Amino acid sequence: MLTMNINQAKEQFLEIIRQIEYWESVILEKKGKSVATLLPYEEYASLRRLKNFLVMQELSAVMKYAGITAKEIYQNSLQELEKR
Known part of the structure; x- marks a missing residue:
């Protein structure tokens, strides 16, 4: 499971979507605090x-x-x- 801040996620959105397609979940952080999780549908x-x-x-x-x-x-x- 990947963890990245929201700004990184914005810059790498397409790459994140590709990883999610391969069952990789991503935790998004804001100011070091987990705020959301992206996961396969x-x-x-x-x-x-x-x-x-x-x-x-x-x-x-x-x-x-x-x-x-x-x-x-x-x-x-x-x-x-x-x-x-």
């Missing part, structure tokens, strides 16, 4: 799916604790949509 998409999965697991646990079923949520949602 496939890696981003995978992380996004994982995050969504974890959110759904948490929601499922909350629903189970509250005694609410997915069917009840679905039916309530349909009723709300029909009111509109």
